[in-house]
Amino acid sequence: MSDPRAIQKKVCMLGGFSVGKTSLVKRFVTGQFSEKYHTTIGVKIDQKSLCVDATEMLLVLWDVYGEDDFQKVRASYLQGSAGYLLVIDGTREDTLEVAHQLRALAIQSMGPVPYALVINKSDLREAWQVDPEMYKDLASNACLVLETSAKTGEGVELAFAELAKQLLNG
């Protein structure tokens, strides 16, 4: 077994306010730090080791506080990321617009790195306000498009694992 810390990748969680980024991370890892970091310095970092194609790797997840009217995402937090998860709340159309803005910021800060487009809250599918047509622009450049539910766990592991695979092979 190779050292799980031999390969490490910084991955940012990007998305509008309350789209479920933190919940997705909580589904994926057992966090060590308090959630209050979000509201203090605007980011909370967790890690998760994965095995991708027989290669152990460590994902360092930067759960960046969601952009809203009161707080802007700090571009400096995005620098050096190997990839990111762009999260949309399926039940809120306005999160699409934020996602577009964040993608632009990501390109500016990180360059053309792989990203997974995640439409969260699939457990509330009947209440969804977005459809594939609405986010086709975002999906066209994403390495992966997945519908997830942080509540049920649907697609969560897969989203991270597939992005990790892309990061490893890319």
Added chain:
Amino acid sequence: MASPSRPPLDPSRLSVKETKGFSHLRQLLLAPEQSELERLKNRLDHYILEPSDVGRVLPDAIRLRAQQDSRLLSSMIPITQEALSLSIKQSPQLISDSIAPILGPAIRKAITRAMRGMVQSLNQTLEYSMSWKGLQWRWEAFRTGKSFAEVVLLHTLRFRVEQVFLIHKKTGILLNHVVADGISGQGEEVISGMLTAIQDFVRDSFGQKQDDSLESLRIGDLTVWIEQGSGAILAGVIRGAPPTELREVFQETLETIHAQFSELLQTFKGDVTSFEETCLPLEDCLQAQFEKKSKGLPFFFWVLIGLLLLGLGVWAVQARSNQQQWTQLLERISQEPGLVVTSVEEQGSESIFYGLRDPLARNPEQILLEAGYSPKQAVFRLKPFMDLTPEFVQRRAHRVLQPPNSADLRWETTHLSVVGHAPRAWITKANLLGPLLPGLMSFDTNGMAGTEDMERFDTLRARLEKLSVNFLVGGSALTVGEKTIISKISEAFESLDKQALLLGLNPQVQVLGFTDSRGTRDANLELSTARAENVVDALPINSFRALKIEAIGKGVSISAEIGGLPIGGRRAVIRVVRPQGNLLESPK
């Protein structure tokens, strides 16, 4: 006329002769090309990849493929691992020799560091284990359940770098992390990210420029010092108050790492294994400093010093006393008659005395014993000699002459006289040996009498003292009957006189007159005197040359005895008083 056009030559339709000719012609025209074509055809038909061909292109091929993606690398990992494993099994010495130059210094350095830490910790523990403060800390350790070393560390620590993070600046990914002994890291990767985020946050919030950065964080007695490099950040977690020099150590370490890993830092894509070699420079940052004890030496040290001084004092007093005793002993031995100490040598615990000893002197070992020393403490190498001091001359005389109790040795500086009486044989021997005694200028036995002659004198004296003359009541004249007694007395006097002459004596002989109780005292005294005088007058006293005779009236006799006879009544008795001369003086 134009010749009809000929169909193309078909070799298969040629006769044997034509075929031969055709081949010959072809060979003449195309021989070099044909052989080259045949060689190429043959090579293609039997193509075998030559190692030399592969060797030419292999390095470039590997490089180009590795640039393309990491598939080649992935493919090579299991083969390389297997090859390495096999190689180690088959020739471990080869691998050992190859890695020894790398591992040797690294191991030495690691051991040195570990030993240094251990010795420092041990020193700390030992230094305080004997102090009053140390006892308090022991109580604290007992109370809090911490180890004593831990409590000592907490109280004496000036600063200690507990953890060092090497963080990739751009990604915030932890490249390497080292911790001090006894410190356990936890979630270093996340801490690394958070440190980066905090820096970004602070810079974004308060910094004026991109180059501005957070340099230190502080919470409680923990300080985090952050050094910025172009590609990496070094963060040291320090307990206590670090000196500014430590900052320079951090900077130098970071510069060293940048110098060595510059390219890797620039092209970093998440593979941190390349940075494992940064362990050594990072571990150099794990420094610590402990408080020197400034308030003097430990309590127990003073107690120890006190005890030592006390012991030293006791020892000094004891030594002085011993020295005094020894000096006194030396003095005593030196002053001992018959002993002459010329030198004393100390050999270990033994003293060797050199000198002279008269055989008649005391045994010096006896003196040693009397002074409370063991005979093993001294060796006497004394040569015999003859002490001519009066004391030793006398001792020697006694030893040589061995005088009987009746003889007395009398000294006048270097002259020895022997007085008294002794057997004639002894006197003869003494007359031979005496003059030869060393230290004597003269010797005589003139005052000596032979014991046999003395016995004869005593016998005669006893016989004389048994004789008495009786008188009539109130009368002092000698009766006829008593004149016979006077005759015997006269003979006895004569014999005694002769013997006294022989012995050189002048004994005093008293003729004592007595009365009975009748009459007055004066009359009796007068009568007794007359009785004594009459007896003396009856003796031929002028013929006696040695005896000194006197008549004494004693009055009324008392109940006494002279010569075993009762004296008293009307009579006269004879008593030989102490002889004049040396011989009959009481012997020793």
